[in-house]
Amino acid sequence: MYLTNEEEKIYNGEYGETLEMCMNLIVSLGDIYGAEKLIDVTSAQVSGVSYKTIGEKGLEFLRDMSDSGLKVSVPTTLNPAGMDLIEYEALKFPADFAKKQLEIIDYFEKLGIELGCTCTPYLSGNVPRFRDHISWAESSAVCYSNSVLGAYTNREGGPSALASAILGKTSYYGYHLDENRIPNFKINLDLDFEKIGLKCNNKINNMASYGLIGRYVGRIVKNGIPYFNFTNENNNNSLNLKSECLKGLGAALAASGGIALYHFKGITPEAICTYDNDVINGNLKFDDEITITNDMIEEELSKFDNEQKIDLICIGCPHSGISEIKTVVDILLEEKKSLKTDLWICTSIYTKAIADRMGYTKIIEDAGGKIVVDTCMVVAPIEKMGYKYVATNSGKAATYLPNFCNSEVIYGSIEELIRKGLNQ
Numbered sequence: 001m002y003l004t005n006e007e008e009k010i011y012n013g014e015y016g017e018t019l020e021m022c023m024n025l026i027v028s029l030g031d032i033y034g035a036e037k038l039i040d041v042t043s044a045q046v047s048g049v050s051y052k053t054i055g056e057k058g059l060e061f062l063r064d065m066s067d068s069g070l071k072v073s074v075p076t077t078l079n080p081a082g083m084d085l086i087e088y089e090a091l092k093f094p095a096d097f098a099k100k101q102l103e104i105i106d107y108f109e110k111l112g113i114e115l116g117c118t119c120t121p122y123l124s125g126n127v128p129r130f131r132d133h134i135s136w137a138e139s140s141a142v143c144y145s146n147s148v149l150g151a152y153t154n155r156e157g158g159p160s161a162l163a164s165a166i167l168g169k170t171s172y173y174g175y176h177l178d179e180n181r182i183p184n185f186k187i188n189l190d191l192d193f194e195k196i197g198l199k200c201n202n203k204i205n206n207m208a209s210y211g212l213i214g215r216y217v218g219r220i221v222k223n224g225i226p227y228f229n230f231t232n233e234n235n236n237n238s239l240n241l242k243s244e245c246l247k248g249l250g251a252a253l254a255a256s257g258g259i260a261l262y263h264f265k266g267i268t269p270e271a272i273c274t275y276d277n278d279v280i281n282g283n284l285k286f287d288d289e290i291t292i293t294n295d296m297i298e299e300e301l302s303k304f305d306n307e308q309k310i311d312l313i314c315i316g317c318p319h320s321g322i323s324e325i326k327t328v329v330d331i332l333l334e335e336k337k338s339l340k341t342d343l344w345i346c347t348s349i350y351t352k353a354i355a356d357r358m359g360y361t362k363i364i365e366d367a368g369g370k371i372v373v374d375t376c377m378v379v380a381p382i383e384k385m386g387y388k389y390v391a392t393n394s395g396k397a398a399t400y401l402p403n404f405c406n407s408e409v410i411y412g413s414i415e416e417l418i419r420k421g422l423n424q
Helices: 005-011 017-032 051-067 095-110 139-149 158-167 207-221 233-238 243-256 269-280 294-301 322-335 349-358 360-366 395-405 414-423
Strands: 038-040 044-046 076-078 169-171 185-189 226-230 288-292 312-315 342-347 370-373 389-392 408-411
Touching: 005 017, 017 038, 017 158, 017 169, 044 158, 051 095, 051 158, 139 243, 158 169, 185 207, 207 243, 207 288, 207 294, 207 395, 207 408, 226 269, 243 395, 312 414, 322 342, 322 349, 322 360, 322 414, 342 349, 349 360, 349 370, 360 370, 389 395, 389 414, 395 408
Parallel strands: 044 076, 185 226, 185 288, 312 342, 312 389, 342 370, 389 408
Antiparallel strands: 038 169
């Protein structure tokens, strides 16, 4: 790998052991994947924040990093922690867990990282431009930034993203190269959305629908690059997909497979700029072509026991935007009832500030729910908090909850889950 004179000095330890370690990590990854050089990045997003996921070894690593006195050199945001950093006592997070989690956050603060603790940094200011090179780690954020924003990032691990944040550089391989971003699976969506067994007003533009699609397609494509195409022209002509649907699709693709990038005909930027015309003109050859039907999606939905009584409804994996919170509020105002189960709406502290100002937080709390910031159901220790049967509208959460939290999953749209919580 070619290194500049300055990069060689860092690599050889002339600026201290910690910078040397960061550079060695980035270069080693580049060597493994055949990178020819390093490139500058415009932002980073660091994972490995919850004490539940990194444990004592991760905590010690962060302690050593923060003791070095170094700070990140590019705008850097932080993934969700294992608890609400403000209301953790009121939400009854275990005290021993909270102590360790706060210690981890202190180390990240010393490194100069923004403590937004969200998996949707693109909703709170960290918004890369089209074709910016970035170094992001959280799987759903990687998929969204690559696919919906058209930025260039590999699916980094927590340590490599942190090293990139400090150096302002990453190795030039993988999804940073145009030739590695070409779709190789064509996914034809031959769906009548109205016949999908979800209860909601708009199934064609509902995150829960795309979570089911993402779970199914992710298992087939694994770590490939799918190109989605609606075969029903009525869908093509009328569809203006909400960003939350694209967010939910990518999150489920990344969780059930290893997908870091997808293209969607007429919707995602690289599809519009490059691949749509190639597909139309027959210039793009796919490794495989798969048609997704209603039967396949119904099979996916049938994997969940939706008759089970709910312990916790959890919305916000990835973190909820304000429109998702408003959906909950509209149902609560319509029903005028109190919840008979716990409700967490997981979001960033930025979005909650808007919800507070709009009066949404009070409506939700008056009905017995909570807007929970900084964390989500997957990285929080909910298995130690008495929650076994967890309801979600997220294909990602539905994939991770059984193994990460020993949970039984109830799956549905926001509308049907809130109504179940009001009436069970």
